[in-house]
Amino acid sequence: MGFFRGNFLLKLGVTFGFITQSKLLGGSTPQTPRWGRGAAPKPPAH
Numbered sequence: 001m002g003f004f005r006g007n008f009l010l011k012l013g014v015t016f017g018f019i020t021q022s023k024l025l026g027g028s029t030p031q032t033p034r035w036g037r038g039a040a041p042k043p044p045a046h
Helices: 002-024
Strands: none
Touching: none
């Protein structure tokens, strides 16, 4: 149960991060071609 919840929060955080970064970069979609395939397991370090 705890693992599932942690995984859910992790995915939620990653998704929110992608959306935030895309808005900062002026993109209209949470997944930008810059990260490659738009299915990166985690946001870039920088």
